Amino acid sequence: MHSLIQAVILGVLTGGVYALMASGQTLIFGIMKVVNLAQGVLVVLGAYLTYTLFTQWGVDPFLSILITTPLLFLVGVGVQWALLRPLHGDDVAQLSLLVTFAIALGVEGLLSFAYGATLTNVQPSYANFSWTILGYQVSLVRFVAFVLSLVVLGLLYLILQRTKFGRSVRATVQNPMSAQLLGVNANRVSALGFGLGAATAAAAGSVFGMLNSFNPGSHYDLISRLLTIVVLGGLGSIGGSVVAALVMGVASSVVSALASPIWSDFTFFVVLLLVLLIRPRGLFGARTRGAL
Amino acid sequence: MKFAITRAGLVRAGVFFLVLVLVPIVGGPGWLLNTLTFTIMYAALSSSWNLIGGYAGYPSLGHVAFFGIGAYATAIMFNGSVYGGYAPFLMLPVIGIGVALLSVPIGWVSMRTRADVFAIVTITLLFITQTLAFNLKEITGGAQGKSVAPAPFDVATYDWPFYYAMLIMLATAMAISMYFRRSKIGLSLATVRADEDKAHGVGVRVTAVKLIAFAVSSGLVAMVGGVWAYYVGFIYPQFAVDPLITIGMVLMAFLGGRGTLWGPVLGSFILVPAQEYFAQAFGASQLYLIAYAAVFLVIMLFLPRGILPSIAERLDRRRAGAAGAARDNAAAQVAPMPPSEVKVVR
Amino acid sequence: MSENLLEVDHLTKRFGGVTAVNECSFTVQKGTITALIGPNGSGKTTVFNMVTGYLKADSGEIRFRGEAITRPRPADLYRRGLSRTFQQARIFPELTVEENLVVAAGYNSRQLFGRRVSDSDRDRATKMLGEFRLETLAQLPAADLSYGQRKLLEFAAVLMSDPMLVLLDEPTAGVNPVMIDAMEQHIRERHAAGVTFLIVEHDMQLVMRLCDPVIVLDQGAPIAFGSPDQIQKDPRVLEAYLGS
């Protein structure tokens, strides 16, 4: 029982960080119908930036989010502008899958060029600090990371619900043509949306770098998890991806603790398939009247 | 859209395969045969993928799972040195049929979803297969990998059987593509790709044709995997179920032109040598991935529909002068005819 | 004329909290051109989708040719003689006009392995295209057709299977008036040849000319049933649909 609860605590804390990465991914899908296979590599890029800031200039990894987030925001905007904007036609979804994969490969190549393939991680002085609460271990980094994810997700929610930009994003998601006719610049929304998605990756990356060892190739594992999360949650549903991330975090942590780590991701993929068997649109993917 | 076998088409295919058949006999250098074997392997994979990803419009990103299953089937059957020789080649049809049958329920589940989600679900398939390959140690050897008994072929012609096996796989995949296109299966697949709901509504046997395409495609890919395992001699979950193999098949079909007969072949004959060249020319300086990604992006941005369709489109446009006019006339005949003299009402 | 081709019995469908179709019952008799009219949002298209197997009803029963449709599947129903068209004409743009017809002609599993367009397919398609005066377009990609032509093509295609009952979802929406006349003519010809129609349509003049009986739907259930004359005098119909 003790190990079960411990596993659930861990799973929830980890799930929070994945929720952050996945929310950016699903946001990008919602706006542009682009399955962003580069989301994982953007997280890794964020982690490397944090690493450099920390080792070269001693910037605290949590504080470095203030630098990495805007930086990756710009990267995201640039990527959208240069590589995704030119795509058009009926199969943009499929093309963008490959384009974002190419971006992932390219960034991976750049990172190996700059950093090599050595696994690194970010080790601030408090990296190994943990509390014991009622006999359960709660690591400081994990806890702060979780809270931070909640804060960033909250900000994202506010931006989408309360700002004019958020309204234009939602409008573009729901009816791009109509939004354009009202003066919403779809390219600009897409660029900003992609930037926002990349920014969440940066925030998650800074945290990821403290929790895990990583190298340029780490993005393959990340992206496979992110994809299952966003599909499980229902493509385009941010709330869904948060729930799915928590489900995934807890599921893999519990299976890991009670059975074996070698089956933990497997369990999750199987859960995904079962869910899709019953609900092909994922947990929160909507099927509305008139949609056929 | 004409689907008759034209004489030019037959000649093209004949010359292509004749040249490839002759390469080992004429005796190109060893490296050529080796590179060609992998090139033809990818052409066969990509052509097989094209059956479901191109013609049916279901972009499977998990096909390497079947490749891996085929590879493991060979490795498991010929792990000892008891059989060997040509036996692994003779077992290929069994592997192909077995995997095709196995893929039917998998296809049935995953094709409940559409395009984007389907792509992602099939990625999941890839990771499930990889995990199973790691975890079912008793059968697969797990992380220790599994070797195939070395082939007892003479060193001078060692590559030949593998080369010809791959070539036969490519010919088979292309023949099946051709057959699909010319039969009602292809017609039905085209409706599935265009508008699956509507296809249901006009009585198309959607599930049947999708599963036929998926199963045939998976079976072919598994057979190629079987040849590959024997050729490489040692397999390991991450090698046999490598996401890059999936991406390879997809990318090559995209480059040459999805849903075309020659597109995947053309894509493979450009990308595989290019990839090898980049690995050798830039590998040491770490720029290999970047160069590969750049090629990738250039293709997607400038030839989004693939080389063959883009060329065809350009030719079409050149012919548009005459044909376009004819088309307008044809269309005009059914439209309510406008008054020949324009009358202005005031 | 009293044989019930289609019977809809207490059909209900909800989307989220909204009840789109509510205990809806009606019948379509063989040999009629029945109209299904009603204000926007009254559930006409949802009924269509359930009858043709695209949606599963939450409760209620649908009988076609006296048999209950237990597992609604569009393709099965189509093969049993129930065809439909869509509000937005849906055709296969990459296929030729001829292929659009051939693919809708219906074929068994064995024919699946036969030629893409056999000679007999071609003959049948040519005949149908001739009736619709589309024969000159046979070899063009359907993508090249105008919207009105697409509507005709979709209609022609679903007739290829010799259906008993054809459901037309707003056959004249977005079609220019002259083409509407053509469409009306085709419906009449087919009706004379023995096909039963169930039509959702907002063009009241067309409905009044063409259809008998008329079913009026409001808030997911029929509020009136009768001849066009009866319907347009019915105060509930005036209130809910025609406006007064």
Add this chain to the structure above:
Amino acid sequence: MQLHIDGLRPRRARLFASVAALAAGAVLLAGCAASPSTSSSSGPLKIGISLSLTGDFSDSGKAAQRGYDLWASVVNKSGGVLGRQVKLSIVDDASSPDQVVTNYTNLITQSKVDLVFGPFSSLLTVPASRVASRYHYSFIEPAGGGPSVFDQKLTNLFFVQPAPTTKGGDVFADYILSLPANKRPKTAGYAKLDDPFSAPIAASIQKRFEAAGIKTVYDQTYPAETADMTPIMSGMSAANPDVVVGGSQEADAFAQIQAVIQLKFNPKWLFESNGANSPGDFPAAVGANTEGVFSSADWYADSTVAGSAKFISDYIAKYGGDAQKIDPTSAEAFSAGLLVEQVAKKTGKVDNATIIKTLHSGSWPTLVGNLSWDQYGAPKGSYQLVQWIDGKLTTVFPAATARHTPVAPKPHWAG
């Protein structure tokens, strides 16, 4: 096949090559890079190597490259092998088996190298060694000592490490079992990375421990992509074994240790098969918490093996840095070259048949100790047990080569 090719090839070969390339349609790119020359017993000694310079194994691949390059420059400075300058053809296999097969085929048939050395990792070594065997080339390989390599029963293969990889931890078992019974641990816990090199090491230790009555209280295998060790190590900590054995690579070893520090769990003995033997990366990853951790090694900066000091100074002269940062893989690769040098010196020949025949007899001094092999290339020696003492990696067992006695129980974590 790439950069270091010289001389004119026969016209006929060129004709064939280009006709075939054209006929095949689009192999031109590879063709451009190609310009094979014939192998000969004079001129430079060409050695072909495929390394993983990109992809999963690229770190070690690059370390191996440094070792090979260093050996070539050292030997060339002293006049080469039998007076022939050594020329290395190093190509990238991107950690892919297809590429490794292609590369060795190309190196042998097209670049016509005189010798080949092995790639990095057992996974690539198996397919690569088969190509070499087919062409009767000797296959001296510094990395790739998993069971699958030796199970092939190839007689041209020589693994340049003291023992097969799976025996990497046996020296730790030797040490523990050498303790008097009342001082031995009673319980043990195992965390094994599921890859060809790591889990078998721990499994081998476990087998011997269990035979000696040390109870297994925790045993868990985790997949390669496991980034987070906390769940496993909290299970370990709950079981509270006296000795913790990690069958690990680098990153997971670091993560294991970070996790036990967080969990405030301090076993009496802690062994990591890999990672903890990395003099540079390990302290970088766990900070001051290195103290008392055991690992095994074949070469390390303080090694007393003959030639080690010279190797270190040459290395630093060529690449900079300090001795503690040198990856053992570089020393292993360097040793591969040393073997060729010695065979040449002894027999006056460097052809493959001679190398295979000569290496099979006798014992050969290298940076990783004196090596001798069974008929299928498995080395017959053993590793050294190393421990972190006073911030340095120090040999502690076997006693003959030890520079310090093992410290047990392990000191508390620095925090």
Add this chain to the structure above:
Amino acid sequence: MAAESTASETPTTLLHLSAVTAGYGAGLILKGVDLAVTRGEIVCLIGPNGAGKSTVLKTVSGLLRNAGGTVLFNGEDIGRLTSRERLARGIVHVPQDRSLFPTMTVWENVIMGGFILSNHALVKQRAEEVAEIFPIVAKRRSAAAGSLSGGEQKQVELARSLMLDPALILLDEPSIGLDPKSRTSVFASIANLARDGRTVLLVEQNARSGLAVAHMAAVLEAGRVALTGTGQSLLDDPEVARLYLGASAQGPSAALATR
């Protein structure tokens, strides 16, 4: 108003297309359209499918750039302007398909109509004004737009189009898919727009209703303007009726006339 008016730069001409060509890819859909729209009038475009009616609207609103010819708005050549710039000049386009954002509230939808305005107070004020003109906005203010019936949605779309106080409203088949009652009220709303001094360019397949509400009308045929005239004159012309209005125009329908 005359189709080939040369003196169109009178203050009363709001929009003037001359020899406009436009299309997608290689093919041209508009093959030289001449059209003038007078300030304060409703102009209705009719014609067969594929004649290019919607394309005319897109060319005016900037969804599509004209390949040749000129598009003058208030005397200014707007042919190279972006759709946003044209929006800022008071050209609003209400497309044929349902164009509300279904999960946003009615109120949010209306607010979106003022997207290009930076003054938030002004946007709110306009929205209140619009809500007075279109009672549905006030009545269903907090309802999700997707939950409204088709007719109600069209009303909200019209309301939203007024947010920029536009000079010219482009309406693409506003009555498509609407039931008769909703149609009547939509056409009533359109008539009201003109009464308030707006100019409307209307594309309508439901030609009789369209012509009935229009001051002027033009028949588009294969990418060119074939005829122009007042709405009533086209309705009354038997030749036009035969060619473009179909059977339904052969005298008032008995069915509806009895009502």
